Amino acid sequence: MKSRRTFLKMSGAAVALAAAPRFSWAMPFPQSGLIDFPNEDGMIVRSYRFVDLETPVQYFDTWLTPVPHFFVRNHMHEPSELDLPEWRLSVGGEVDKTLSLKFSDLAKLESHSVVNTLECAGNGRSLHRPQVPGIQWGKGAVSTAKFSGPRLRDVLQQAGVKSTGKHVMFRGLDEVPGKVPPFIRSIPIEKALDSDTLIATHMNGTPLTKHHGFPARALVPGWIGAASCKWLTEIKVLDSEFVGNFMSPGYRLPNQPIKPGDAVKPEDTHPVTALTVKSVISGPVEGSNVKAGKIAIHGAAWAGEADVAKVEISTDGGGTWTPATLGQEKAHYAWRLWRYEWKAKAGEYSVLSRATDSQGRTQPDNPVWNPSGYLYNAVDQVKIHVA
Amino acid sequence: MWLRIGKCIAGVGSLVLLLTVSTLFWAQDQKGSASSLTATLPAGPMAQKATTACTECHEARIILQQRLSKAAWTKEVDKMIKWGAVVDASDRDPLIDYLSSNFGVDQPPYVPPRTSSGTQKSK
Numbered sequence: 001m002k003s004r005r006t007f008l009k010m011s012g013a014a015v016a017l018a019a020a021p022r023f024s025w026a027m028p029f030p031q032s033g034l035i036d037f038p039n040e041d042g043m044i045v046r047s048y049r050f051v052d053l054e055t056p057v058q059y060f061d062t063w064l065t066p067v068p069h070f071f072v073r074n075h076m077h078e079p080s081e082l083d084l085p086e087w088r089l090s091v092g093g094e095v096d097k098t099l100s101l102k103f104s105d106l107a108k109l110e111s112h113s114v115v116n117t118l119e120c121a122g123n124g125r126s127l128h129r130p131q132v133p134g135i136q137w138g139k140g141a142v143s144t145a146k147f148s149g150p151r152l153r154d155v156l157q158q159a160g161v162k163s164t165g166k167h168v169m170f171r172g173l174d175e176v177p178g179k180v181p182p183f184i185r186s187i188p189i190e191k192a193l194d195s196d197t198l199i200a201t202h203m204n205g206t207p208l209t210k211h212h213g214f215p216a217r218a219l220v221p222g223w224i225g226a227a228s229c230k231w232l233t234e235i236k237v238l239d240s241e242f243v244g245n246f247m248s249p250g251y252r253l254p255n256q257p258i259k260p261g262d263a264v265k266p267e268d269t270h271p272v273t274a275l276t277v278k279s280v281i282s283g284p285v286e287g288s289n290v291k292a293g294k295i296a297i298h299g300a301a302w303a304g305e306a307d308v309a310k311v312e313i314s315t316d317g318g319g320t321w322t323p324a325t326l327g328q329e330k331a332h333y334a335w336r337l338w339r340y341e342w343k344a345k346a347g348e349y350s351v352l353s354r355a356t357d358s359q360g361r362t363q364p365d366n367p368v369w370n371p372s373g374y375l376y377n378a379v380d381q382v383k384i385h386v387a
Numbered sequence: 388m389w390l391r392i393g394k395c396i397a398g399v400g401s402l403v404l405l406l407t408v409s410t411l412f413w414a415q416d417q418k419g420s421a422s423s424l425t426a427t428l429p430a431g432p433m434a435q436k437a438t439t440a441c442t443e444c445h446e447a448r449i450i451l452q453q454r455l456s457k458a459a460w461t462k463e464v465d466k467m468i469k470w471g472a473v474v475d476a477s478d479r480d481p482l483i484d485y486l487s488s489n490f491g492v493d494q495p496p497y498v499p500p501r502t503s504s505g506t507q508k509s510k
Contacts (some may be wrong), residue, residue, distance in 0.1 A: 034500060034501055034502070034503040035422050035423075035499040035501070037502035037503065037504060040408035040502040041502065041504040042501055042504075043501060044499050044501060045448070045502060046448065047445065047448050048424050048445055048446050049445060050445040056498075058505055126452075129490065130456065131453070131455060132455075132491060133455055133459055133462075133463050135449070135452075136452040176471055177443065177445070178443065178444050178471025179469070179470050180470045180471065180473035181470070191492075200448075324474065382460065
């Protein structure tokens with residue numbers, strides 16, 4: 001099975017290459033090479049097998065991220081076979097009535113849309129010092145899309161959640177290699193019953209692609225991407241948090257800041273849930289040479305379940321700060337694009353961005369180190385040369 | 388659906404496709420612009436055994452991008468053995484040495500490749 005799958009991928013790549021054998025594209029970014037990848041455009045390849053693709057920050061220039069530019073995070077291999085007529089979503093556990101839903105059953109339910117900024121908990125991991133193991137994401141394991149589909153609440157109400165139901169577990173169809181624990185996680189019942197938590201079937205108005213969880217995925221808005229299980233096949237209501245590697249020790253943070261090398265007891269940790277406040281500069285990019293005069297500094301800022309209150313810019317390495325203008329497009333769980341017009345004289349500059357949210361949280365000057373490199377959100381910085 | 392497409396492609400003839408792949412990748416390599424679908428681990432006394440143990444489940448780039456201390460590599464190797472990586476007991480320490488000497492904290496940064504959709508638009 002595995003060799004056939006590999007062959008199919010290789011064959012697909014070959015056909016696509018043969019269809020477009022151009023060898024001298026003008027490269028928009030420095031890179032060590034190109035990998036042909038149908039429908040994925042200019043993405044940073046953190047891993048080909050399994051697929052982990054990062055969005056270059058330069059792509060943070062539209063409020064909704066086009067699907068070919070939307071980051072991809074897989075913990076396992078994508079399902080090798082997905083047959084929509086055969087696909088079923090089971091709902092069980094602490095419910096009055098178990099369900100086995102066809103895709104057409106989901107399609108009959110009222111569809112709801114949520115514009116959500118989805119960010120991998122490990123986004124920015126490569127920026128921690130000392131570095132920690134895991135996919136070495138730069139700043140781009142984050143994107144925004146309009147997700148649509150039935151509310152998870154409506155499906156759970158069909159099944160009837162018992163009073164003993166406290167957590168909702170998701171299982172996907174991803175294929176588990178070796179003895180790796182399956183990627184199964186759960187969310188508290190309160191978040192599962194939130195009117196914005198979805199069983200998403202569409203992204204930016206089109207059916208989910210395979211990389212993004214076709215035919216259906218959980219969409220847990222404002223929370224780390226790992227909560228939004230892809231290729232959903234089972235929903236189970238539990239009387240307590242799911243016990244498994246990706247709930248503990250995975251995706252947990254120390255209750256108190258720790259130093260590298262400090263041991264942390266499991267009881268001194270808590271699960272990573274909602275995203276924190278963060279901004280990223282999408283242009284000018286690190287190392288740019290820019291002409292003196294009016295320079296637009298721009299980027300995106302988000303805050304999980306909170307709203308972005310302000311973004312400030314410093315062009316003198318953090319000495320003084322000036323508010324940026326926030327973009328008009330906004331939604332509860334979505335990032336805000338922002339822009340600052342700067343009249344720059346020639347020189348070497350360190351340009352910083354700092355977001356503050358409606359809960360009063362502000363990006364810290366220095367990252368909060370933790371053993372798995374989760375929720376990096378230090379003030380962003382690019383060094384540029386103005387001539 | 389993917390399976391049907393796959394069977395259709397396979398029907399074209401695997402030899403022709405393989406020749407196409409190798410020719411195109413060879414051509415791109417001459418321009419310095421192509422990258423293999425999956426990467427390989429650097430040469431060394433444990434390279435083959437590391438390849439066998441690690442890349443059964445994931446490709447080498449997941450290793451190439453790490454910059455970890457020997458203590459951190461030790462934890463990773465032991466975790467992966469628990470998760471099914473086949474490593475003889477006598478190979479554990481040499482494997483940790485190989486990984487920490489090639490992918491230690493002092494190594495220069497890893498530069499990842501980019502995707503090309505085949506219909507790349509200009510930005």
